[in-house]
Amino acid sequence: MSTLESDVRDLADRYDAGAIDEVGREELDTLDAFLTALESGEVRAAEPADDGWAANEWVKRGILLNFGLRDIRAFDHGGVAYHDVLPLRGTDDLPERGTRNTPSGTVIRRGAYVGSDAIMMSPSFVNIGAHVGDGTLVDSCDTVGSCAQIGGDVKLGANTLIGGVLEPVEAEPVVVEDGVSLGAGCRVTSGFEVGANSVVGENTLLTPRIPVYDLVEEEVIYGRLPPERRAFIRYVESSVGEHDLFDGGAYKPAVVATHVEESTLEATEREDALRDN
Template sequence: MNWMETLDLLEKGLVRSAIKNQQGKWVAQTEVKEAILAAFKAGELKEFAGGFVDKHNLPAREFTVADKVRLVPGGSSVRRGAYVAQGVIIMPPAYINVGAYVDSGTMVDSHALVGSCAQIGKNVHLSAGVQIGGVLEPVGQTPVVIEDNAFIGAGAVIVEGVQVSEGAVIAPGVILSKGVPVYDCVNERILEPGEPIPAYAVVVTGNRPVSANLKWAQEQGLTLRCAMIIKYKDSKTSAALTLENLLR
């Protein structure tokens, strides 16, 4: 697959940077990511209208009514090679990078970033200021995945290939990266490194004591940031999020 064909197929949603295999595990599609990297290599700087300069082969996408995507005016951009399904709403300013996949009914609110190759499911709510990290290299690395019906609260940051399973609720301001341990306070365990945030988990920011080897920090009573599953989604959570659904 050459890069041009790959970018076309990505935009149509016919290939993806990562897919869920039969074992339910998300895996990176290395040949797709390699083709994206080849596009960057083949790209030459070009001036675009309005004083912008970028690789000639990765221009901002343009939409028509037939695409059934609402790209609200005001400074958002969807890059070539990104798939945006029908029914997606993009509030300005937001940026969706190459290789990203945004499925139907999803809201991408103001100041949200959907990084390269990130996979966003159906009816996901990316609130204002959400940062979804991109993972292009190494090609084998799985991108950030947000599964169907997940709610990501304002200003949350999800990076380094963290995966959020279906229907999970990430509270505002939560940071999820490889180094941030997630304490499941309902099931009384710490998630394994790389383990996806479970389906319907409600995740908030917490603090934990520093490790025992940092004696001085311990004596000072210092804590480190962590994430906590405070509950699993119930009718109260759904009620708390209803207003947001109405805004779609």
């Protein structure tokens, strides 16, 4: 167990037991060191495991401590006043790693990691505990929720929502693995895992409550999209059946997954032009 993990666990145990009467310099130093470790990628809210991904509970407890032990303060960001317990993340380290964040609304909260050669278009928002990998594009009006794990060379289409999963601490966050392309308007929520090198059509909703009809393995699965799939939203008959309030029966959303076609991959590669210069 690292010294930082030990310090965070000890602080969390004291907080849960109501044993912190006053937050002093020692506690704040631990919280600041923890946020810096998140921003550097030294620690993550979730990591790959043998059978998928697993949440790092102590990391999520550390994030919650920053809300429980800090006071709300007034901050100023580019002339815009706001009130929070944390300032925004510093971005001076981004240019030296080839990462761009465009003006007028790009917001990266303290405790978020953004990799090298990434692009943050405005307006977009990356929340505390999120991890955005190298070469990834976060497009306009995108939200990357708390603790979400976004891989490298991912394309998040405009107006995409990646949900945050902070509590309970044992719950897995949303995961979008390397090489994924999400079309505009996609929603990925509630700990759903999107497998590597998949291409998801625009306005597709990926959540554990919606079935994924995998035509490759010919099975119905929940909570994940296997790697190298092309997925899109469809509507299938609901068990509700016919009802007096509507004609023709009821339908529910579902996701259909097929093989990724070579032509689809070539189309997504055109996005590489955005990463030049």
